[in-house]
Amino acid sequence: MDPIRRNILATGAAAAATVAAPQVFAQQIDQGGGFKFYEKGNVRIRYREVGSGFPLLATPGGGLNSRISNWPTAVINVMEEFKNDFRCIAMDQRNATGGESTGPIPVDDPWGAFAEDQLGLLDHLGIRQFLFFGNCIGGSFALKLMERAPERIAAAVLSQPIGHRPENPDVMYNLSRDVWAKEFRERRPDVSMETIERYLHNLFRARPDFVYSVSREFVRHCQTPMLVLPDDTPAHAYQTAIDVASLAPNAEITVYPWKDPPELKARTINRVRAFLKAHVPVTAAR
Numbered sequence: 001m002d003p004i005r006r007n008i009l010a011t012g013a014a015a016a017a018t019v020a021a022p023q024v025f026a027q028q029i030d031q032g033g034g035f036k037f038y039e040k041g042n043v044r045i046r047y048r049e050v051g052s053g054f055p056l057l058a059t060p061g062g063g064l065n066s067r068i069s070n071w072p073t074a075v076i077n078v079m080e081e082f083k084n085d086f087r088c089i090a091m092d093q094r095n096a097t098g099g100e101s102t103g104p105i106p107v108d109d110p111w112g113a114f115a116e117d118q119l120g121l122l123d124h125l126g127i128r129q130f131l132f133f134g135n136c137i138g139g140s141f142a143l144k145l146m147e148r149a150p151e152r153i154a155a156a157v158l159s160q161p162i163g164h165r166p167e168n169p170d171v172m173y174n175l176s177r178d179v180w181a182k183e184f185r186e187r188r189p190d191v192s193m194e195t196i197e198r199y200l201h202n203l204f205r206a207r208p209d210f211v212y213s214v215s216r217e218f219v220r221h222c223q224t225p226m227l228v229l230p231d232d233t234p235a236h237a238y239q240t241a242i243d244v245a246s247l248a249p250n251a252e253i254t255v256y257p258w259k260d261p262p263e264l265k266a267r268t269i270n271r272v273r274a275f276l277k278a279h280v281p282v283t284a285a286r
Contacts (some may be wrong), residue, residue, distance in 0.1 A: 043103035047091040051083035061136025064180040067099035132156040140213040155279035160231035163240020
């Protein structure tokens with residue numbers, strides 16, 4: 001068949017499929033530089049893959065600005081450190097400033113929406129079971145994934161998890177309002193500040209305790225293996241990390257501090273690698 005005619009027919013078929021099923025249509029667009037897009041309905045997620053092996057979904061820190069470009073300055077650059085061990089997958093979280101993932105503001109269930117974006121991407125890639133590495137806000141993502149899809153997440157690393165501070169209860173709300181929300185409204189002036197405040201309320205005030213995304217009771221009964229890397233900054237509450245490790249029946253925790261000196265950090269990274277490898281499902285390891 002003539003190449004031009006073949007391309008026209010293929011384009012027409014794809015367009016027809018989109019019109020026929022707009023709510024379930026998903027596509028992958030290669031942006032170059034290893035970046036691709038996954039689209040479903042009115043949500044568009046940019047992602048990147050490196051390495052090979054058992055899938056490891058990794059989310060960098062940055063709060064609501066968690067995005068792929070944050071990895072080079074992360075305490076542990078997962079995409080570099082583990083690309084020889086796992087199929088590493090990273091994504092810009094929905095509406096992160098500086099990222100290219102977009103979608104509605106999910107006021108009613110914000111943590112659930114993040115989980116659906118993450119699981120939707122894995123579905124698109126044909127991945128059923130996976131490992132998870134979550135830095136900063138990624139700790140809350142990890143626990144929400146365990147609640148939503150416990151049969152799919154084989155194990156998770158919670159690195160520098162965010163958490164509620166009784167002495168500064170609005171630290172995450174205020175940081176998100178003053179940084180993320182300000183930048184978001186410059187891009188999306190059609191979204192009212194009232195909507196954004198309701199969104200932030202349901203993220204960080206509706207469950208004003210612990211990790212925001214799930215309850216202590218859930219963690220107490222959560223069977224998913226996890227490794228916690230504590231931190232102690234205004235957003236990364238040390239006590240929250242201790243509480244997660246104490247409550248979860250299959251949790252481990254590293255020493256603190258672990259980022260310095262370099263030799264200790266290197267040993268911590270090796271412990272993370274060993275933990276993840278130890279929890280690759282037996283059927284996948286064969």
